[in-house]
Amino acid sequence: MSDEKSKVTDKASEIAKNIWLAGVGAYGKAVEDAQGKLEKAGVEPPKLFRDLVKAGTALEDEAREALESTSRARSSVEERINRVRENFHMQRPARIEDVAALNKKVDQLSRKVDRLSKALAEHGLIPSGRKPAAARKAGASSTPKKKAATRKKATARGKSPASKR
Numbered sequence: 001m002s003d004e005k006s007k008v009t010d011k012a013s014e015i016a017k018n019i020w021l022a023g024v025g026a027y028g029k030a031v032e033d034a035q036g037k038l039e040k041a042g043v044e045p046p047k048l049f050r051d052l053v054k055a056g057t058a059l060e061d062e063a064r065e066a067l068e069s070t071s072r073a074r075s076s077v078e079e080r081i082n083r084v085r086e087n088f089h090m091q092r093p094a095r096i097e098d099v100a101a102l103n104k105k106v107d108q109l110s111r112k113v114d115r116l117s118k119a120l121a122e123h124g125l126i127p128s129g130r131k132p133a134a135a136r137k138a139g140a141s142s143t144p145k146k147k148a149a150t151r152k153k154a155t156a157r158g159k160s161p162a163s164k165r
Contacts, residue, residue: 120126 117126
């Protein structure tokens with residue numbers, strides 16, 4: 001049995017030695033390849049440098065083109081937004097003062113429409129009991145309590161709310 005153990009041990013030793021020699025051989029080959037490349041690079045550094053510069057230039061051009069196309073796309077979008085703002089007169093956001101000024105103008109126009117409607121009614125061009133459109137709209141914004149109170153007062157006097165106006 002010891003003869004068998006000895007054979008197995010010898011076989012294992014031989015396998016281990018072969019593995020070691022294969023590793024040393026791979027190391028030697030890598031060193032030779034590196035020395036060959038180093039010698040080649042020592043002889044041709046200008047060509048290697050030129051190749052690297054050429055590759056860097058190509059990459060720079062691609063990056064510059066991508067940046068320019070992105071910039072063009074962004075400016076195109078900004079131009080479209082500006083055109084939409086111009087079309088809708090939205091150069092700046094509405095301020096409370098702007099809204100108040102518009103409200104004042106609407107009130108002035110409503111008063112003018114009321115005066116014109118009254119003048120037309122006085123000349124018999126429209127029925128006098130009919131309320132002008134601007135006044136009807138303005139009255140529609142009053143609260144339901146105010147309307148109910150107006151109806152009660154008019155009814156108590158024996159008049160309809162429409163004839164009061």
